[in-house]
Amino acid sequence: MRPTSPVRPVPDGPLSLPARLYLLAWDTARREVADPARLPPPVRAGALADLARRGLLIDDDGIATPLDLDSRTGDAVLDGLLELVSESCPHPWRTWVTLRSRHTLDAVREQLVAEGVLRAERRRVLGVFPSVEHVLEGTARVRHLQREMRRILDGPVPAGDVSEADATVVALGAAAGLSTLLPGGDRADWERRVEDLTERGGAATPALGRIVRELRTALSAAGPAPSLTAGG
DSSP: OOOOOOOOOOSSOOOHHHHHHHHHHHEETTTSSSSSSSHHHHHHHHHHHHHHHHTTTEEEEEEEEETTTTTSSOHHHHHHHHHHHHHHHOHHHHHHHHHHHHHHHHHHHHHHTTTTTTTEEEEEETTEEEEEEEEOHHHHHHHHHHHHHHHHHHOOOOOOSOHHHHHHHHHHHHHHTOTSGGGOOOOGHHHHHHEEEHHHTTTHHHHHHHHHHHHHHHHHOOOOOSSSOTTO
16 A cells, blocks of 8 residues: 555646536546546536535525625636526526536636636638637646546545545546546446545535535436537
8 A cells, every 4th residue: 555645736726626627537648638528517516516615505405505696706617607506596406517517617618728727729610610629738737636636536545634625526526437537437446435535525514515415416327418529
């Protein structure tokens, strides 16, 4: 067994949970998203978990409910989702994992382009239809993120020593079956570890624990979303 060591933070500042889940899906060797059809739900689940961790989305008998219609985080991705939930009919958490989830994915990509992690290249499909392909610029940062998330999943760091945010990212990414996190796509080998990380991700309050578990369950049940371009 490898010696236990602290989990190091990702360099160049923190990333939101949806941004981490988006970047976790990139194949850095091929410089493309490894699981494009699976990507919108985990990114949306990450945003929901982030808002729940901040106390801005609360659980009301299974319904994702804004605590305050005027509250904002200052993060465009999270605030966009908070506004969408506020202006929509009430829905359970698992419904929000897939409902209009491409909106959150698009917002994350725009944010990462603005931060220089991605580059947006405008092209024309068949020489006629305009299209945007996203190219990974911050490869070293993404490799570091993926290495740390896989190390958390593999151990040997005890789940209690993992940050709640990192534990949530790994639990949701594993539930979504992201191949960059689960080599070979086999979740069974990590089932006990993912359970521990799920518990750790929701450790702050019993309500948050229920939310994280609900999001993980929704991701496990979600099928691939409509096809996306290989560039993410």
